Amino acid sequence: MAQTFSDLPQDKQQQILDAAAEVFAEEDYKRASTDDIAARAGISKGLLFYYFKNKQSLYLYVADHLRSLVERHLEKERLAGISDFFDMLDYGAEEKFQLFRRQPWILKLALRLYYVTDKEVASPLRRRFMEMMEEMWDVYFSHIDREKFRPEVEPRQALDQLIYLIDGYLHQQMMRGAKIDMDALMAEYALWRDMLRQYAYKEEYQ
Amino acid sequence: MAQTFSDLPQDKQQQILDAAAEVFAEEDYKRASTDDIAARAGISKGLLFYYFKNKQSLYLYVADHLRSLVERHLEKERLAGISDFFDMLDYGAEEKFQLFRRQPWILKLALRLYYVTDKEVASPLRRRFMEMMEEMWDVYFSHIDREKFRPEVEPRQALDQLIYLIDGYLHQQMMRGAKIDMDALMAEYALWRDMLRQYAYKEEYQ
DNA sequence: ACCATACTTGACCGGCTGGTCAATGAAAGG
């Protein structure tokens, strides 16, 4: 976006961002039309392109906005006291589940972004997700207690596996066409966490 | 497709199917153009629409073709003798890895189809995947030895979890933009299988 | 009141693409 957009009054920014997020959550990148976004935001298309160089940059802006929204939601203070890997997982999971339960559109949009394959935005989005993962690792997990792990198991690997499970599960649910049921997801999560702990932790820490 | 397409000589069918598969593997549903497909197949667009009612039905035809191709590849005789859940997993995995290693485009196309979000084709594709999963379950796993499982673990659940892991892993790899490394995937697979066995099987069958 | 600047509009353009169709060619049958 240009300078100009961030100078707008909060509520007008919000109004445009909401419209864009809405349309981008409902439709494919290609099918999500800027006409539609402008109309829902109650502004002309010309103005939309006055704020944003093109559709792609609007898309990426929405993605960045979503990211910062999720990050802002996590209370960074509480996690300082957590040194157990699985406690940390629980903490992160709970915070996010809470957020998604309160504002389901966030999850809906996040999933769209996560599964985008359109070549015009896929690779910049990829980079963002990789960054987010790295940052998450650094902030949350880099100084957890490795002593509890079996020597042959890398904590990062265990985290990745949990991500895969969630990823695959959500994808499957999306394919079923069902609304994402947060309670069911939490139940599954608890199962996976226990399985992973059994696999990753030494006997005495189970 | 119409009657007419299946009456075509094999090599011409192949030529068109190959072109379509190629384009559909490279691009989004929306971006994959019928002009392009016709050109690559060496026929006119008019003829393409003479064979197929519309782009959607061509897409689904390609999907069905891929499915039958994969199914035909599995040797159904050998699996009759397998009653151990994890042996069966190994068997299925090996067969598919082999296929994908020999013809990487199959995996590439399959992934595109698997992650399609375009509303014009997403839901029919979904249905196909669900069917495939059910069929796979019936053929491969419905009569495996449940005795070895801990009573609280459902075999189907364990299978689903493995699927989630593979799904998530492949998606992550795609996001990295890397070509899918089949050897790395097999190594990961072996890990997951062992983890799952540890979790799902009674002590004495580990 | 005037002007300059910034904001806002919506008509418009051009490119792309799914799908159609009248016309042409080729085969088959008599």
Added chain:
DNA sequence: CCTTTCATTGACCAGCCGGTCAAGTATGGT
């Protein structure tokens, strides 16, 4: 040959959509 039937072509149409721009409106300073 002639005719009927089928296969094949490619020009064409209509709709959609990203992006532009000349023109209009509001704002604020002087």
